[in-house]
Amino acid sequence: MNALQYPKPLRLPIGPRLRSKHYLSEVEARRFLNQHLIAEEKMDGTHTVIPYGHLLLFAEDLLYRKTIPYRVPARYALFDVLDTREQIWWGREDKEKFMEEILQGEHPELYGRIFLVPVRYRGIFTLEEIPYLADIFSVYGDGERIWVEGLVFKPEGRIPLGAPEPQRAKFVRAEFYAQFTEEKIRGKNPIDPNLFYQK
Numbered sequence: 001m002n003a004l005q006y007p008k009p010l011r012l013p014i015g016p017r018l019r020s021k022h023y024l025s026e027v028e029a030r031r032f033l034n035q036h037l038i039a040e041e042k043m044d045g046t047h048t049v050i051p052y053g054h055l056l057l058f059a060e061d062l063l064y065r066k067t068i069p070y071r072v073p074a075r076y077a078l079f080d081v082l083d084t085r086e087q088i089w090w091g092r093e094d095k096e097k098f099m100e101e102i103l104q105g106e107h108p109e110l111y112g113r114i115f116l117v118p119v120r121y122r123g124i125f126t127l128e129e130i131p132y133l134a135d136i137f138s139v140y141g142d143g144e145r146i147w148v149e150g151l152v153f154k155p156e157g158r159i160p161l162g163a164p165e166p167q168r169a170k171f172v173r174a175e176f177y178a179q180f181t182e183e184k185i186r187g188k189n190p191i192d193p194n195l196f197y198q199k
Helices: 026-033 092-103 127-133 174-179 193-197
Strands: 037-042 046-052 055-061 076-083 114-116 119-123 150-154 169-172
Parallel strands (some): 076 114
Antiparallel strands (some): 055 076
């Protein structure tokens, strides 16, 4: 894998299918879900890679609104980190520790620039329950009833670079596709650093 390429999660075979998207088979999906995973909120921004020494930070740039209005603590929502020296994808604990270091001022170049996408669930999942699990409001929605775009499922621990796929899978709510029109894309997402300490 090219270091700047991200192994995009395949979609879970639930709900309406889009011809342009790639899906896991039902067998692959059930096998993947039958292990301890975390489900992170999928956030609707622009895919961005931030090189930081031997680390590659993969994030959603949320400066501009797309289909979901957010109020966020920083511009970039960090969802994965690749350690190119160790050849591993960091686990959630690694990323949380890194975020704590940033907030303590140990990485001044990143202070106030990034935050972690929130974990919404932990456990073993079934295909049938996932649409119900995604029927929740966004942690960072700029309003009272802002639905999540979807969920991304991944192992909680570290993943060796080059490990057999799938290592990530996602579910996107059907309503998200229904709302995705150019007319919906306008304005900027407010950035409120106080949210670092309120969520």
